Amino acid sequence: MSRQITPTQVDSAVTRSTQTITPLSSIRIDKDASTPIYLQIAEAIGSLLASGVLPPGYVLPPERVLCAQFGISRMTLRQAMSLLDREGLINSRRGVGTVVTHSRLRKQEQEALSFSEEIRARGGRPESRLISFELAIPTPPVRDFFELHELQKVYEIQRVRLKDGEPLALEFARLPERLCPGLERFDLARSSLYEILDQSYGIRTETCEEEISAEIPNSRQRKLLSLPARTAVLVINRKAYMEDGRPLELTRSVYRGDRYSAIIHSVRKNRSILPATGS
Amino acid sequence: MSRQITPTQVDSAVTRSTQTITPLSSIRIDKDASTPIYLQIAEAIGSLLASGVLPPGYVLPPERVLCAQFGISRMTLRQAMSLLDREGLINSRRGVGTVVTHSRLRKQEQEALSFSEEIRARGGRPESRLISFELAIPTPPVRDFFELHELQKVYEIQRVRLKDGEPLALEFARLPERLCPGLERFDLARSSLYEILDQSYGIRTETCEEEISAEIPNSRQRKLLSLPARTAVLVINRKAYMEDGRPLELTRSVYRGDRYSAIIHSVRKNRSILPATGS
DNA sequence: CTAGACCTAATGTCTAGACAAATAACGCCT
DNA sequence: AGGCGTTATTTGTCTAGACATTAGGTCTAG
Known part of the structure; x- marks a missing residue:
C-alpha cells in the first residue's frame, strides 16, 4: 500500500x-x-x-x-x-x-499438512484425545487401497483433535501394519502420528489426495465434538502416499463446520507436457 | 497391474x-x-x-x-x-x-475450473438458470476486495447451476463493472461467464483462492436446490485474480452436499526459494 | 500524418566442451 | 565372508560463446 x-x-x-x-x-x-x-x-x-x-x-x-x-x-x-x-x-x-x-x-503449491502442523500454522495449539486404537482386518475397499493380502491387518486409530482445548475434528486414521509394526507402543495422544512415522519408521508421506464434502453430523459425532444444534460438518477423506508411491494412510476426518474451513490455491490453465486425460 | x-x-x-x-x-x-x-x-x-x-x-x-x-x-x-x-x-x-x-x-497442479468446465470434466452436462442480475453498489468489504472507489458498481449475478438437469449449486458471482461494462447484454443462462469474459472482454482469470466450509442450508437454499431434508451444503468462497494480479471475481457458491465434493491434490514438503512466512 | 522499413535491445535456444560430486560395483586384502 | 579402497558411471554445475526470435522504438518515404 x-x-x-x-x-x-x-x-x-x-x-x-x-x-x-x-x-x-x-x-x-x-x-x-x-x-x-x-x-x-x-x-x-x-x-x-x-x-x-x-x-x-x-x-x-x-x-x-x-x-x-x-x-x-x-x-x-x-x-x-x-x-x-x-x-x-x-x-x-x-x-x-x-x-x-x-x-x-505467485504460485503456491498446495501443501499437505498434518492436523498438528496445520493448527500450528494457523496459530493454534493442537491436542489429541485417543478414542480407540485397534489392529483389525480391513474391509475389502480398504484392503484394495492398501494393496494388502487376505490376512494382513491395518491399524485403526480414532482420535478427537482439539485446537486450543476445544474439540475441532474427529479423525479416523488407517495405516497398514506392515509399514509400521509395533505402532501400539507409542502414545498417540501425546505425539504427532506423522512425527512417529518419520522418526521411528523413516516413513514420510509425499502426496495426498483429499475429497471434501459436507454432511449433517450424527449423534455420536455431535457428542464427541460438542457440536451446537444446526451445525454441519466438513468431511475430509484423505489418501496419502509414500515417496515410492505406495499407499500409506487412509483417513476420514470430520471437522466442525462452524470452526473450520479448507483453503485451496489454484491456477488457471495447466499447460502440461502430458496430453490431457479427460477422465 | x-x-x-x-x-x-x-x-x-x-x-x-x-x-x-x-x-x-x-x-x-x-x-x-x-x-x-x-x-x-x-x-x-x-x-x-x-x-x-x-x-x-x-x-x-x-x-x-x-x-x-x-x-x-x-x-x-x-x-x-x-x-x-x-x-x-x-x-x-x-x-x-x-x-x-x-x-x-506425478505433480498435479491444482487447476481452477469454472462450473461449466468442472461439470464437463466430470462427465456431466452443465446448465444455468438465471435468478437475478443487478448492477449494485458494493458493500465495503466487497469494495475493498475489488479496490474500487466510492461510486463504482459491481455486477451481482445469481444463478442456479444444474448438472444433467438437476440443481447442483447456487452461485452468487460479483464482478466489478469497470472490467466488463455492458455485461447485461449477454445471455448468462446460455453462455459460460468465463467464455464471455475471455472472448468479449479479453479477460482471463489466472489464479483463484477458495475457502471451503460446511453449512446447514436455509429455507431459500433448500427450495432453490430442491434439497432433501437433513442435507448439508458445501459453501465455496472464491476469489479470482487476473493475469496482472487485479481482483476479478468474488463468488459464493452453495453446493448440494449429497451430490458434490471437492477434490484436492497436495504435496508434502514445499521447498521454496522464498523464506517461510509463518503467518 | 501514417505505413512500412529498419534498427536495437532483450530473452529464447543451442553448442561443445570442462570439472565436480555422488553412487554403485568391483577387486583386493584380511 | 567381510570390510575397504579404487574405479567407473552418472548426473550436477558451469563456461563462453553463437544465432534466433520477439517487441518496441525510430526513421523515412509516401
Missing part, C-alpha cells in the same frame, strides 16, 4: 542504466561455496522479493548486465531465473525483459 | 547397453521445426510416459547416450529432462540415473 516506487519510475530512473546502483548490486556470491551459484543467486533475489525491496512491476536489469555483475555465465544466471520463474516470482518476456510478478500471482 | 517389465529386468536387460534398442529409439526430432528441440523431446518422452511404454521404475538411458542418439548437446537434453522433472514425471539422482516416477507421485 505504501510503495514509493512505481514500475514506471523504476524503469526510467534506475533500471536501464548499467552504471546506476540497483537493489541487485548488493548481492554477493561465493563461487567456492558448497551451494551452487545459481541457487545462491535465486535465494538472494528471492529474499529481495520477499522483503519487498524488489516490488511487483520492477523491471530487472538485463541478463547480460547481471552476468557481468556477478561474473558468471549467462546459462548459470538463467538457471537461477528459471527457479524464480517456476515459482511465479518473475515473468520474462522475449524482447521486453524480466518483471517482478504481482504477489497474488 | 499387468506390467510385464519390472524395474530390475529393464535395468539389466534393456537399458544399460547402448547398442540395444530402447523405447526411446523411436523418438525423432526435427532440428528445423519451429518448436524448440527440448520441447519436442519433452513432449515425445511425455507421451511415452502417458501411454505406459515407459512404465514407472523404468531406468532411462544415460544423458550422454540420449544426446548422441538425438545428436544434440547435453544442455539441451537436460532442458527437456528439467521439464519432465518439474512435473514429477521422472526422478534423477546423481551417480545413479533417471527413473520414471510412480504415477501417483
Whole structure:
C-alpha cells in the first residue's frame, strides 16, 4: 500500500542504466561455496522479493548486465531465473525483459499438512484425545487401497483433535501394519502420528489426495465434538502416499463446520507436457 | 497391474547397453521445426510416459547416450529432462540415473475450473438458470476486495447451476463493472461467464483462492436446490485474480452436499526459494 | 500524418566442451 | 565372508560463446 516506487519510475530512473546502483548490486556470491551459484543467486533475489525491496512491476536489469555483475555465465544466471520463474516470482518476456510478478500471482503449491502442523500454522495449539486404537482386518475397499493380502491387518486409530482445548475434528486414521509394526507402543495422544512415522519408521508421506464434502453430523459425532444444534460438518477423506508411491494412510476426518474451513490455491490453465486425460 | 517389465529386468536387460534398442529409439526430432528441440523431446518422452511404454521404475538411458542418439548437446537434453522433472514425471539422482516416477507421485497442479468446465470434466452436462442480475453498489468489504472507489458498481449475478438437469449449486458471482461494462447484454443462462469474459472482454482469470466450509442450508437454499431434508451444503468462497494480479471475481457458491465434493491434490514438503512466512 | 522499413535491445535456444560430486560395483586384502 | 579402497558411471554445475526470435522504438518515404 505504501510503495514509493512505481514500475514506471523504476524503469526510467534506475533500471536501464548499467552504471546506476540497483537493489541487485548488493548481492554477493561465493563461487567456492558448497551451494551452487545459481541457487545462491535465486535465494538472494528471492529474499529481495520477499522483503519487498524488489516490488511487483520492477523491471530487472538485463541478463547480460547481471552476468557481468556477478561474473558468471549467462546459462548459470538463467538457471537461477528459471527457479524464480517456476515459482511465479518473475515473468520474462522475449524482447521486453524480466518483471517482478504481482504477489497474488505467485504460485503456491498446495501443501499437505498434518492436523498438528496445520493448527500450528494457523496459530493454534493442537491436542489429541485417543478414542480407540485397534489392529483389525480391513474391509475389502480398504484392503484394495492398501494393496494388502487376505490376512494382513491395518491399524485403526480414532482420535478427537482439539485446537486450543476445544474439540475441532474427529479423525479416523488407517495405516497398514506392515509399514509400521509395533505402532501400539507409542502414545498417540501425546505425539504427532506423522512425527512417529518419520522418526521411528523413516516413513514420510509425499502426496495426498483429499475429497471434501459436507454432511449433517450424527449423534455420536455431535457428542464427541460438542457440536451446537444446526451445525454441519466438513468431511475430509484423505489418501496419502509414500515417496515410492505406495499407499500409506487412509483417513476420514470430520471437522466442525462452524470452526473450520479448507483453503485451496489454484491456477488457471495447466499447460502440461502430458496430453490431457479427460477422465 | 499387468506390467510385464519390472524395474530390475529393464535395468539389466534393456537399458544399460547402448547398442540395444530402447523405447526411446523411436523418438525423432526435427532440428528445423519451429518448436524448440527440448520441447519436442519433452513432449515425445511425455507421451511415452502417458501411454505406459515407459512404465514407472523404468531406468532411462544415460544423458550422454540420449544426446548422441538425438545428436544434440547435453544442455539441451537436460532442458527437456528439467521439464519432465518439474512435473514429477521422472526422478534423477546423481551417480545413479533417471527413473520414471510412480504415477501417483506425478505433480498435479491444482487447476481452477469454472462450473461449466468442472461439470464437463466430470462427465456431466452443465446448465444455468438465471435468478437475478443487478448492477449494485458494493458493500465495503466487497469494495475493498475489488479496490474500487466510492461510486463504482459491481455486477451481482445469481444463478442456479444444474448438472444433467438437476440443481447442483447456487452461485452468487460479483464482478466489478469497470472490467466488463455492458455485461447485461449477454445471455448468462446460455453462455459460460468465463467464455464471455475471455472472448468479449479479453479477460482471463489466472489464479483463484477458495475457502471451503460446511453449512446447514436455509429455507431459500433448500427450495432453490430442491434439497432433501437433513442435507448439508458445501459453501465455496472464491476469489479470482487476473493475469496482472487485479481482483476479478468474488463468488459464493452453495453446493448440494449429497451430490458434490471437492477434490484436492497436495504435496508434502514445499521447498521454496522464498523464506517461510509463518503467518 | 501514417505505413512500412529498419534498427536495437532483450530473452529464447543451442553448442561443445570442462570439472565436480555422488553412487554403485568391483577387486583386493584380511 | 567381510570390510575397504579404487574405479567407473552418472548426473550436477558451469563456461563462453553463437544465432534466433520477439517487441518496441525510430526513421523515412509516401
